[in-house]
Amino acid sequence: MGKRYRSPSLTRFISQDGQLNIVRRGVSGFHRGDLYHLLLTLSWGWFLALFSVLYLVSNAVFALIYLAGGDCIQNARPGSFIDAFFFSVQTMATIGYGAMYPRTPYANAVVTVEALAGLFGVAMATGLAFARFSVPTARVIFSRVAAIAPYDGVPTLMFRTANQRRDVIVEAQIRVTLVRNEVNREGEFMRRFYDLKLVRSHTSMFALSWTVMHQIDETSPLYGATVDSLAESESEIVVMLTGLDEIVSQTIHARHSFATSDILWNMRFVDILSRMPDGRRSIDYTRFHDVMPIESVRGNK
Template sequence: MKKSRSVMKVRSGDVEFLRVNAVVWRWQDIYQWMLSLSWPLFALFLLGCYLGVNIFFAALYVAVSGGIAALDAHSYVDAFFFSVETLATVGYGHMYPVSLAAHIIATAEIVVGMFGMAVTTGLIFVRFSRPTANLLFSQHMVVSNHDGKPTLMLRVANQRNQPVVEAAFRIMLIRTTTTEEGEIIARFHELKLQVQGVIVFPAAMTIRHVIDETSPLYGMTAEDFQRDSVHFMASVVCIDVVVPTEVQSQTSYTWRDVKFGERFVEIYTETPDGNGWVVDYGQLHDTEPAP
């Protein structure tokens, strides 16, 4: 574990943090690193490990000349495929160890194969079984009057065919301010929402923060948002009913993503029989001028 002057990029929503003089690697993080890889990179990583192990042991089999029966001492290809068979504990019987050194190498490879299979199976199981929240956030936030009061609003929709339950909503405001000493710092404010959570979240809803005298946004205009580099982080934590466990999804907005004087178009219409609602996900991001 050591520190490096190289730049490390960490992305949080649309904001990118460049870390310098930070710890670049810890062996304790290798499990988390493998789980965070995309599926194509994960498959390439496993393939690389598999080929690397077989290439290493094939070189050892070639080094112990005459240790493997029916193995051409100069054929690295034969040694490689013998390594593949040994690693998988297949053992076709055509080639087999005949010397003590070859037996020791084959034993070591079998142990590596058993542990490798167990680790690989565990990683694949965790990646398949790990629940994720399939939530869709609106591309913009809007500020307009709602019930006669200026209100900050965003939309979020559940894209799964099953509802999620115990959904909790949070919005964090980040803005730069100047202290009395003249220091420019970032201040964090958790915004009070009209609805902090719902018991069942089947489709889509609008999350609202009323900009009253108690709000840190009170009296701010679009120019103030730009001046203070206003940034929002929105989060939804809920429980997946299929795999009963807590899942979380988040997004971020900058001052450029806030539309003043706009409101979201209505996406709910009642069904003809009056027993349900039609939700138009195609208009989830659409806005219109507020009256």
Template sequence: MATEDKPKEPEDSSILVLGVRAHPLRDIYHLFLRVSWPTALGILSAIYLAINLVFALAYWRLGGVANARPGSFQDAFFFSVQTLATIGYGGLYPASRVANVLMTVESISGVFVTAIFTGLVFSKFSIATARIVFSRNMVITPRDGVPTLMLRIGNDRNDSVLDARVRCVVTRTTHTAEGETFYQLVDLPLVRDLAPVLFRSFVIMHCIDEQSPLFGLSAQGLAKEEIEVMVSVSGIDETTKGLVHAVHRYDHSDILFDHRFVDVLTERSDGRMVLDVRHFHDVEPL
């Protein structure tokens, strides 16, 4: 019987994808790497307990475990744990051919389980993750007389991201003379797209001149053309030396006209500079 293709919506996307079959276990390795550590440890613990329960049920039904209380599932379970983990305290041991065969199968399974679990945990540990923060809004404000699109990015860790490169791409809806609809991707040239050291705050700017795809567009124009701005940041983690990257999407409703970011950098009376990241997302009207 044919299975129905369920709609699938990617994370952080406004596009509903049809024709892709939803298989929760299709990319189980990548799913494991994406989930949080508590979830990952919970999954591994559940699998470990499930394997022991299966073998414990077999020991309980078939018998043959010396010193186990008759009909005790608890003894069968703890014997399974000792066998799978190769502990072998000696109080319980297989005393029949069937129990020895089952013990052999479980011991082999334990080798594979240990290898797989170790590989998964090591892979998750070795992934360099980014904690790049993006401002909640983009603003359009005059800069030297030129309308300028701005956003803030920052690193939420105490270390820095080295050679952080930023790319902004505008997605806009265009229509041909034949009535076809296209979603056009246009790169936004930035005033500076490379930060040698990205720490807590860095402002990204795009000048809206005659060559800009945003030139002449009002808030209504952005909504009419279904403007979206995709921002990607990639760099090298200062501590792990691993490549990190982050992506954020701004809808046209996230772009504020005639606003500017509240200054997060001030100077104290003693000459020291103060960076107040509590105002990282704050904007104010002109």
């Protein structure tokens, strides 16, 4: 079995959770046209915190506007910011007034503006929350390692993926790309991308596990590669899976990467498929990432 190489300075192009590890310089970190995209991609914690802060700040601003109009709120203590703030909350949320209500034309004008602002605010928050809930996501798992071993007499790169949901991903397609450092004839350094031809890159129904295989023959970019050559070129295997979720009928995608240290030589994945007594097939996810030496596979035959 080939040795495993680990480079502490090498950062993946795509992290194992599917995020891009790219630092963009020379461009603005935020553009006003990206506000909607930003609000959709924020975590739920930051999203709720942002709207909570905006809600409190907007009510505080309207409270100050009410105070600027003098004693314009009936039954509110003169000059009381607390009373003006809670009056603003009742107005913006269209709760309906109890003891406090506007008493001057100035207050009624501010109430009109605030009611309109509250209407737009609720509409925006509701729309964004619905959009965040409706964005389709994939629960696809990839094996932590990839393996290189003979398959039908040909050295083959293999890794596993599986759908963790109980539904089916329809028309699933997978693309695998080799990313490595190269220097061309002019001495220029570049990060090159090579698409790897797969034994099977498409499945009409992705419900069980899928062992993705690339045969390393004379046409493969990995032909003649070794542990040391992959480490020297900082090679990385990038995986992109797309398909159609049968429940929401929308396209979903998942991505993953294998660094040089994640590629094991002369190893095979253990079998995780079995049949239940009632005839149904079962997947043992507890052994999803397990591999064994090919000598052990031969000895079990």
